[in-house]
Amino acid sequence: MSTAKRIANLPPYLFAEIDRKIAAKRAEGVDVISLGIGDPIEPTPPHIIDILIKEASNPENHRYPSYVGLPSFRQAISDWYKRRFNLSFDPETQILPLIGSKEGVAHISVAYVDPGDIVLVPDPGYPVYNSGTILAGGKSYFMPLLAENNFLPDLDAIPEDIARRAKLMWLNYPNNPTGAAAGPGFFEKVVSFAKKYEILVAHDFPYSEITYDGYEAPSFLSAPGAVDVGVEFHSLSKTYNMTGWRIGWVLGNAEAIEALGRVKSNIDSGIFNAIQKAGIVALEGPQSCVKEMRDIYDRRRNIVVSALEKMGLEVTPCTGTIFVWAKVPSGHTSASFAELVLEKAGVVISPGAAYGPSGEGYIRVTLAVRDDELKGALDRMASTI
Numbered sequence: 001m002s003t004a005k006r007i008a009n010l011p012p013y014l015f016a017e018i019d020r021k022i023a024a025k026r027a028e029g030v031d032v033i034s035l036g037i038g039d040p041i042e043p044t045p046p047h048i049i050d051i052l053i054k055e056a057s058n059p060e061n062h063r064y065p066s067y068v069g070l071p072s073f074r075q076a077i078s079d080w081y082k083r084r085f086n087l088s089f090d091p092e093t094q095i096l097p098l099i100g101s102k103e104g105v106a107h108i109s110v111a112y113v114d115p116g117d118i119v120l121v122p123d124p125g126y127p128v129y130n131s132g133t134i135l136a137g138g139k140s141y142f143m144p145l146l147a148e149n150n151f152l153p154d155l156d157a158i159p160e161d162i163a164r165r166a167k168l169m170w171l172n173y174p175n176n177p178t179g180a181a182a183g184p185g186f187f188e189k190v191v192s193f194a195k196k197y198e199i200l201v202a203h204d205f206p207y208s209e210i211t212y213d214g215y216e217a218p219s220f221l222s223a224p225g226a227v228d229v230g231v232e233f234h235s236l237s238k239t240y241n242m243t244g245w246r247i248g249w250v251l252g253n254a255e256a257i258e259a260l261g262r263v264k265s266n267i268d269s270g271i272f273n274a275i276q277k278a279g280i281v282a283l284e285g286p287q288s289c290v291k292e293m294r295d296i297y298d299r300r301r302n303i304v305v306s307a308l309e310k311m312g313l314e315v316t317p318c319t320g321t322i323f324v325w326a327k328v329p330s331g332h333t334s335a336s337f338a339e340l341v342l343e344k345a346g347v348v349i350s351p352g353a354a355y356g357p358s359g360e361g362y363i364r365v366t367l368a369v370r371d372d373e374l375k376g377a378l379d380r381m382a383s384t385i
């Protein structure tokens with residue numbers, strides 16, 4: 001028996017090698033600290049958990065959920081967008097709950113990408129944009145996110161023939177892994193590019209609430225005409241520390257929502273209703289928990305930035321997300337520096353090249369780690385490298 005070619009075409013799991021080295025270090029008795037993972041460590045706020053506990057015992061919630069999600073959850077999403085961005089979406093046709101946004105990010109390629117089609121993928125970027133493309137038989141065209149362009153793709157640098165063959169463009173601001181923000185005017189440029197070449201824009205927006213220094217992240221769908229060409233993926237994972245719950249949504253262009261819904265109704269059966277009811281409470285309940293998390297990450301961001309700068313690293317300004325992006329010292333590659341830090345300090349950092357070729361020369365440090373561990377890891381780095 002042989003597996004399908006599309007599986008063979010998937011890139012290797014880039015952290016596999018580092019995982020093997022961590023295991024070897026731990027076997028040697030080294031107390032390895034990981035600054036690699038982007039998964040919040042603080043618990044989900046208790047008022048959200050309480051609803052899950054209550055709703056989990058209600059037999060009405062034990063049957064298949066609806067493919068399109070609970071009307072009350074879709075309404076809560078619509079109301080939240082109205083409050084947060086002053087944007088209105090029809091909960092019937094423009095909002096679709098997802099089993100975590102990753103699920104929808106991967107599946108929208110099934111709806112839009114035919115074999116041989118091009119997908120415009122930010123580089124560095126979240127790996128699922130590329131793997132979703134490959135699984136649909138498409139081909140990624142990497143749009144470099146460079147420091148000199150404030151980590152925004154240069155749309156004018158995309159060759160005409162590529163733009164014509166492109167079906168889908170991925171964007172993600174606040175950006176993982178660079179921490180960059182979409183500057184003024186950028187989304188407007190994207191809308192006119194997408195209209196010219198008839199490309200669906202998919203803006204991945206899980207860090208909308210995790211921003212610093214008073215910066216408020218705009219929705220892509222705020223740009224005039226954006227709803228004609230785009231959708232926005234959103235998630236409760238990072239805002240409310242709910243990565244394990246698997247709940248998110250996509251909203252915007254009704255045709256795209258319908259197309260993704262058609263794919264999903266043939267593959268999955270929706271989100272556990274009790275989790276959707278907890279999702280409503282997350283969006284409608286007290287929001288002080290969001291500010292508390294933002295303050296925690298802000299404190300850690302300052303710890304990381306000042307420690308890395310003291311080590312002589314050039315740190316990219318982090319406007320949002322739970323990551324700090326920094327240049328490796330000269331003479332190093334991402335991988336050689338990550339390896340040195342693991343070898344000498346017993347600390348895991350993510351090599352930037354793991355997020356795409358333009359991530360070469362950078363490392364990513366997570367803020368999703370306890371302060372004492374973070375300080376311990378940075379102290380060890382400072383004294384050994």
Ligand SMILES: *Cc1c(COP(=O)(O)O)cnc(C)c1O
Pocket residue numbers: 038099100101102103126172176204206234235236237238243247248
């Ligand atoms: C964390 C993350 C996601 C995944 O969110 P889920 O809703 O948990 O699937 C998507 N995109 C980016 C850029 C992320 O960092």
